[in-house]
Amino acid sequence: MSDVVLGHDQLGRTIRRLAHEIVENNRGTEGLVLAGMLTRGYPIARRIAEAIREFEGVDVPVGSVDIALYRDDYQQRETPPRVRPSQMPASLDGATVVLVDDVLFTGRSVRAALDALLDYGRPARVRLAVIVDRGHRELPIRPDFIGKNIPTSANQLVEVRLTEVDGDEGVYLMEPGERHD
Amino acid sequence: MTSQQPTGDMTGLPPENTWRRKDLLNTDTLTHQEVELVLETAEAMREVRGRPMNKVATLRGTTVVTLFYEQSTRTRASFEMAGKALGADVINISASGSSVEKGESLIDTVRTLESIGADLVVMRHPEAGAPYLAARHTSASIINGGDGQHAHPTQALLDLFTMRSHIGDVTGKRVVIVGDIRHSRVARSNAWLLMAQGAEVVLCGPRTLLPRTTPGAHEGSGCEMTTDLDAALKGADVVMALRMQKERQQAGLIPSLREYARGYQLNDERVARAKAGALVMHPGPMNAGVEVTTSVANSAVSVIEEQVTNGVAVRMALLYLMSAGGRR
Amino acid sequence: MSGRMVIKGGRVIDPANGTDAVLDVLVAEGVVHEIAPDLSSENAEVVDAAGCIVAPGFVDLHTHLREPGFEHKGTIATETAAALRGGFTTVCAMPNTEPPPDSGPVVAALLEQIERDAHVRVYPIGCVSAGRRGKELAAIQELTDAGCVALSDDGNPVGDGQLMRHGLELASAAGLPISEHSDDPALNGGGSINEGRISERLGLHGQPAAAEVSAVARNVALAEATGAHLHIAHISTERAVAIIADAKQRGVPVTCEVTPSHLFLTEDAVFGPGPEPAYDTNARINPPLRTEDDRRALVAGLESGVIDAIATDHAPHALEDKLCEFEHAAPGISCLETALPTVMELVHRGELSMARAVEALTSAPARCFGLDVKTPGTGSISMGASRDVVVFDPAATVTIEPAAFVSKGKNTPLAGMELRGRPVAVVLDGRLMKEATVTG
Numbered sequence: 001m002s003d004v005v006l007g008h009d010q011l012g013r014t015i016r017r018l019a020h021e022i023v024e025n026n027r028g029t030e031g032l033v034l035a036g037m038l039t040r041g042y043p044i045a046r047r048i049a050e051a052i053r054e055f056e057g058v059d060v061p062v063g064s065v066d067i068a069l070y071r072d073d074y075q076q077r078e079t080p081p082r083v084r085p086s087q088m089p090a091s092l093d094g095a096t097v098v099l100v101d102d103v104l105f106t107g108r109s110v111r112a113a114l115d116a117l118l119d120y121g122r123p124a125r126v127r128l129a130v131i132v133d134r135g136h137r138e139l140p141i142r143p144d145f146i147g148k149n150i151p152t153s154a155n156q157l158v159e160v161r162l163t164e165v166d167g168d169e170g171v172y173l174m175e176p177g178e179r180h181d
Numbered sequence: 182m183t184s185q186q187p188t189g190d191m192t193g194l195p196p197e198n199t200w201r202r203k204d205l206l207n208t209d210t211l212t213h214q215e216v217e218l219v220l221e222t223a224e225a226m227r228e229v230r231g232r233p234m235n236k237v238a239t240l241r242g243t244t245v246v247t248l249f250y251e252q253s254t255r256t257r258a259s260f261e262m263a264g265k266a267l268g269a270d271v272i273n274i275s276a277s278g279s280s281v282e283k284g285e286s287l288i289d290t291v292r293t294l295e296s297i298g299a300d301l302v303v304m305r306h307p308e309a310g311a312p313y314l315a316a317r318h319t320s321a322s323i324i325n326g327g328d329g330q331h332a333h334p335t336q337a338l339l340d341l342f343t344m345r346s347h348i349g350d351v352t353g354k355r356v357v358i359v360g361d362i363r364h365s366r367v368a369r370s371n372a373w374l375l376m377a378q379g380a381e382v383v384l385c386g387p388r389t390l391l392p393r394t395t396p397g398a399h400e401g402s403g404c405e406m407t408t409d410l411d412a413a414l415k416g417a418d419v420v421m422a423l424r425m426q427k428e429r430q431q432a433g434l435i436p437s438l439r440e441y442a443r444g445y446q447l448n449d450e451r452v453a454r455a456k457a458g459a460l461v462m463h464p465g466p467m468n469a470g471v472e473v474t475t476s477v478a479n480s481a482v483s484v485i486e487e488q489v490t491n492g493v494a495v496r497m498a499l500l501y502l503m504s505a506g507g508r509r
Numbered sequence: 510m511s512g513r514m515v516i517k518g519g520r521v522i523d524p525a526n527g528t529d530a531v532l533d534v535l536v537a538e539g540v541v542h543e544i545a546p547d548l549s550s551e552n553a554e555v556v557d558a559a560g561c562i563v564a565p566g567f568v569d570l571h572t573h574l575r576e577p578g579f580e581h582k583g584t585i586a587t588e589t590a591a592a593l594r595g596g597f598t599t600v601c602a603m604p605n606t607e608p609p610p611d612s613g614p615v616v617a618a619l620l621e622q623i624e625r626d627a628h629v630r631v632y633p634i635g636c637v638s639a640g641r642r643g644k645e646l647a648a649i650q651e652l653t654d655a656g657c658v659a660l661s662d663d664g665n666p667v668g669d670g671q672l673m674r675h676g677l678e679l680a681s682a683a684g685l686p687i688s689e690h691s692d693d694p695a696l697n698g699g700g701s702i703n704e705g706r707i708s709e710r711l712g713l714h715g716q717p718a719a720a721e722v723s724a725v726a727r728n729v730a731l732a733e734a735t736g737a738h739l740h741i742a743h744i745s746t747e748r749a750v751a752i753i754a755d756a757k758q759r760g761v762p763v764t765c766e767v768t769p770s771h772l773f774l775t776e777d778a779v780f781g782p783g784p785e786p787a788y789d790t791n792a793r794i795n796p797p798l799r800t801e802d803d804r805r806a807l808v809a810g811l812e813s814g815v816i817d818a819i820a821t822d823h824a825p826h827a828l829e830d831k832l833c834e835f836e837h838a839a840p841g842i843s844c845l846e847t848a849l850p851t852v853m854e855l856v857h858r859g860e861l862s863m864a865r866a867v868e869a870l871t872s873a874p875a876r877c878f879g880l881d882v883k884t885p886g887t888g889s890i891s892m893g894a895s896r897d898v899v900v901f902d903p904a905a906t907v908t909i910e911p912a913a914f915v916s917k918g919k920n921t922p923l924a925g926m927e928l929r930g931r932p933v934a935v936v937l938d939g940r941l942m943k944e945a946t947v948t949g
Contacts, residue, residue: 066225069239069267069501079199080505083498084221085228119234209710210784286833308834309712310788329836331712369712393717394709 002178005132005150005158006171014147015044018129019051021145026096029058031124033095037113038066038084041101043164044131048100061089065099070112092121098145102160104130107141132171134158200502204316204323207332208374216341216374222498223342223491230266230494240269243504246299247326248290250276250306255465255489256326256336260303263496269504272299287311291319301503304328322503330364336464337370339495340421341378343488347460348418352379357413357455359445360423360472361390362406367464368423372396372404381405385413386445389434410445417455421462422447422472438471448474452482460484513537514941515550516934519558519900523565524868525881525889534563534890534898539939541886541895554941556934558900562863565871566598566629566897566937567849568888570659570688570766570878571742571820573841574600574631575917576622578607583825583917588845589628591823591916593942595845596870596932598897599630599880599887600823604641605663611636611647616655629937630887630897632658632880637676637687641665646676653683658878659740661688664795664840666724668694674731681737686764686878688740691724691749692716692796701836703797707776711786713835716797722748729756732763740877741765743822745796747806754815764877766820767807769851770842770922772861774798778922779835790831790838792922794822808860811869818874819866821848825918843911843918851923853903853930863903898936905931 006014026032029052036045042064049062068083099113110128117126129145134152150158150173157174198214208216229237245264247257257273264271274294285293287306294302301322304312309329316323327333344351356375362368362384373396375382382404384391395403407413414420425441435441452461461483463473478485516534521544523529533548534541569592575583585602592600602619610616616633623631635652639645641662649660660680666689667673673689680687697720702708704715725741729752732739741753744765756763776798781787792798810816824841831838852870855861875881875888886894909926911919935942 068225069229069237074239074505075242077505079201080502082199082218082221083225083501085225087228088232091233119232119237121233206785286829288832306834308836310786310835313786313788314834329712330714366712392709393704393715394706396709 002172002174004170005173006148008169011131011169011171014131015047016051018145018147019048020055022048022098022127022129023052023056025127025144029056029060031094031096032060033089033092033097034060034062035065035088035097035099035113035117036062037099037101037109038064038086040160040162040165041065041099043162044102045100048129063088065113065116067109067112067116070115072108072112086116088120092117092123095121095123096125096127097123098127098129100129102131103158104128104133104143105136107137107139110141111139131160132158202503204312205334205499205503206312206316206323206325208334208337208370208377209332211374211377213377216338216378219338219495219498219502220342220345222502223495226497226501227491227494229497230490236266236268238268239501240264240267240504243269243300244272244298245269245301245303245500246272246274246294247303248274248294248305249326251327253305253327255492256305259489259492260326260496262493263500266493267497267500269500287315288318291315291321291323295319295321301500324499324503327366329366330369331366332370333366334370335492335496335499336367337374338499339488339492340371340462340464341374342495343462343484343491344419344460347484351375353381354418355381355383355416356419356421357383357385357417358421358423359385359410359413359447361425361429362386362423363390363392364426364429365423369396371421376404383407383413383417385410387435387441390429410451411454414451414454417459419460419462420447420452420455421464423464424466425468425471438468442471446472446474447477449476449480452477458482462488465489512539512939513553514556514936515548515553516556516558516563516898516900516936517548517550519561519563521563521890522864522867523890524864525565525872526891528890529864536898536936536939539896541890541892541898544890544892556900556941558934560904561900561902561933562867563890563898563900564867565888565890565895566899566935567596567870568874568880569597569600569821569823569845570740570818570874571768571822572600572602572845573605573822573824574602575825576606577619581827582830584626585622585631586626586628587915587917588823588825589626589631591843591845591914592629593935593937594915594932595847596849596899596901596935597629597845598899598935598937599632599875601632601634601658601878603663604634604636604661609636609641610634610652610657611639611641613648613651613655616652616657620656630884632656632878632883634659634661634688636660637662637667637680638672643668643672646672646679649676649679649685650683653685657685658880658883659686659688661690661742664690666690666692666694670727670731673728674735677731677735677737677739681735684879686738686740688742689728690742691721691728691744693720693724696720696723700797701793701840702779703776703799705776705800707780711780711788718746718748718799718803721746721796722752725749725752729753729761729763732756733759733761736762738762738764743768743771743796743820744807744816745771745799745803747803750806750810750815754810757815764817766818766874766877767811767816768822769819769844769848770794770822771796771798772804772807772811772819772855773851774922775801775804788835789922790833790835791842791920791924793835793838793840794824794842795840808855812861812865814865817869818877819848819852819869820874821845823916824920825916826920827917828919831920841920842922843914843916843920846914846916847909847921847923847928849901849932850907850909850928850930854928856903857929896937896939899932900934901930901932903930905929905933907931
């Protein structure tokens with residue numbers, strides 16, 4: 001049985017709160033670029049941008065980042081991970097980039113995404129926003145904006161489900177081998 | 182979040198769809214899913230090439246060897262660029278001036294390359310089937326960069342990629358390939374790939390330069406063959422002109438290049454018979470003023486230079502897809 | 510050893526004498542002594558032939574022994590041992606050796622070597638032109654006197670029609686047939702495979718059927734004009750069968766042969782059985798394997814007698830001759846040890862009658878080159894004359910394993926196939942040959 005960590009409405013509220021924190025931290029939207037990691041970070045980044053438009057009336061540029069080409073486990077894999085095109089709205093020189101992902105776990109994906117971002121220019125600063133921080137970091141990486149801290153054991157699974165990708169909405173904690181039903 | 186497996190997908194390909202072939206030898210047995218995977222990956226690679234930093238380090242530690250038994254500028258340069266853009270080490274070997282010239286067999290050559298650490302070998306060879314022979318005798322991945330009159334799969338894939346980005350799905354689209362079809366590995370690989378994609382393929386050229394059997398007849402399908410270019414062009418979505426070799430004239434297959442151009446050169450008047458906005462393609466290198474008039478080559482409908490740019494992206498995609506599996 | 514043996518209980522098929530019945534065969538003093546039901550086996554070695562066919566020793570009109578000059582591909586010793594293993598007791602050696610037998614002394618030296626090394630009867634075939642170069646005629650009478658049974662330039666078709674005409678005239682006067690690889694070199698364009706859907710699919714240069722058909726037509730016309738005996742080597746096309754049928758109808762002195770490979774395989778063998786093309790160099794042969802229509806026409810032509818004989822075109826090659834790019838690979842199939850099972854497979858399928866199969870391997874080829882005159886009893890089981898008999902089990906399953914071939918040539922596209930038909934005993938020159946004695 002999977003535990004519901006955040007329900008449909010709670011997830012929506014969490015995203016809106018993250019949007020407020022990001023704008024507050026940046027003291028406005030000046031120079032702000034949201035970079036959502038594929039697959040689920042990107043739709044979350046778009047929702048954050050929507051929320052910002054609602055309360056600030058400003059369109060913040062949103063890009064997507066695919067990390068396949070920057071993974072540190074490519075050499076070990078039998079088959080190549082899928083690569084999808086990233087999309088960046090403009091040069092990142094001098095921008096404040098907020099990297100957005102669904103779940104922060106070992107930190108390896110974020111490390112890869114940072115490398116990818118730097119190929120688009122030299123941002124003034126990069127921040128990290130995640131819906132869930134579940135611990136078990138393997139690299140010295142910490143989030144700046146967190147939806148929810150969830151203590152987990154390493155073999156549990158945290159799933160953020162989004163309407164755009166999964167058809168339904170919510171955050172679930174599952175035991176190993178369990179699948180969302 | 183490395184343990185987080187994506188369950189959803191934005192492209193319609195099943196998540197388990199991945200590249201498992203050791204070699205890429207032709208387009209004739211590629212599955213629909215394999216083609217989609219190559220094109221999707223190429224799309225990502227094209228984006229990489231457009232970044233301020235247009236190079237990644239993914240294939241660091243991977244060695245790509247281009248082994249060319251025939252002269253080539255663009256295919257070899259394209260593969261070299263693709264390898265370097267992915268961070269691979271690229272070594273170029275030409276048949277002339279190497280052990281190949283001293284009578285070393287192809288099998289010994291590829292085994293030697295494997296022993297010095299080649300993970301992928303891009304091979305061009307004047308003999309049809311030579312890459313198949315090489316592939317059977319090495320654990321390195323072989324990419325066919327053109328074998329005799331047989332196949333040139335990476336050219337066909339980049340051509341499809343270019344068509345897709347302009348006219349979308351090629352199903353039901355009319356693609357006319359004009360020129361020396363009989364001796365063309367580009368025509369063959371394109372015909373196989375496009376037919377599998379559901380395109381209506383028309384092969385057009387002088388009777389002596391058309392195949393004597395329809396490509397694809399092996400599977401029961403086939404494509405139209407005609408000597409009448411003006412008729413073939415009617416309703417065409419894509420027109421691809423092939424390079425005309427001067428040697429064909431010496432071999433008595435065509436009376437002269439002039440006569441060839443008279444019947445088969447793509448000029449403004451002829452291109453106007455195709456659908457409005459039909460793409461004009463050429464795999465290069467072009468003979469100035471023979472296969473395509475300069476006016477058509479420089480026109481808005483010509484995507485000839487884009488083909489070259491896309492060539493790097495498609496070859497990056499293949500090197501990327503084949504490197505992971507190639508290290509078994 | 511008393512030298513007496515009785516081959517008991519087999520179905521004796523002897524087309525030359527019109528025999529097809531279950532009979533015993535007594536071999537004594539080096540020849541077939543008696544053929545009758547229930548012969549006594551007293552004081553005789555018994556060969557149990559129950560369920561087997563007892564036939565004359567097979568005769569091959571087209572064997573490449575490779576010696577002298579190409580001993581890395583095969584030798585007289587190894588390839589005649591392969592012949593014996595395959596049930597062949599008489600083979601005709603093709604002249605594409607180095608030096609080629611284009612004069613008496615070369616043939617004499619060859620015969621000495623044969624005398625020393627051969628495990629079966631070997632007749633040399635001499636050249637039509639000096640050095641097989643197609644420029645001037647070889648010493649035809651000298652070759653005849655030296656013991657050649659036919660003339661051929663083998664893989665080099667005689668391109669010059671006038672030279673061919675004169676060659677036929679002189680050969681005819683000497684009493685020899687010309688065995689001609691009928692092909693138009695300009696038209697075949699150096700192709701390595703049949704021109705058709707497989708050559709198109711594989712991007713290989715193809716030989717059009719027309720290259721063979723036009724050469725057969727020319728050669729038949731020359732045979733008609735000269736009245737000389739023309740033997741068409743290894744025909745491969747439906748149209749060639751039709752031309753020969755027509756020629757025979759009009760009484761032109763023409764005979765012809767077909768290989769087991771062309772009777773059994775098609776151009777698809779080059780592609781191989783898998784989804785990916787194999788470019789199987791072992792299926793490269795000249796003339797090339799053709800289409801299924803051609804194959805059927807060849808089988809029908811053999812059955813009807815338009816095609817006289819089955820000849821192996823046994824062409825052993827070294828490993829490196831085949832382990833290379835397709836168009837660099839040497840053409841030819843190592844065939845002596847697979848000929849019987851491929852032909853028997855056709856019989857089992859109902860495509861060919863057993864009687865014609867045996868005839869085409871025995872009396873028919875013997876007659877083509879007059880071998881039954883040269884050595885009476887060749888190709889038949891004639892009392893008091895025949896010295897060579899083969900006993901084979903037509904239903905025995907054999908798996909083709911090139912590594913186990915006695916021939917130096919392991920080059921066969923049949924590797925791994927399960928076929929039926931195996932020689933169980935060979936009587937050569939009146940002596941029973943055991944497998945142990947024929948290891949080359």
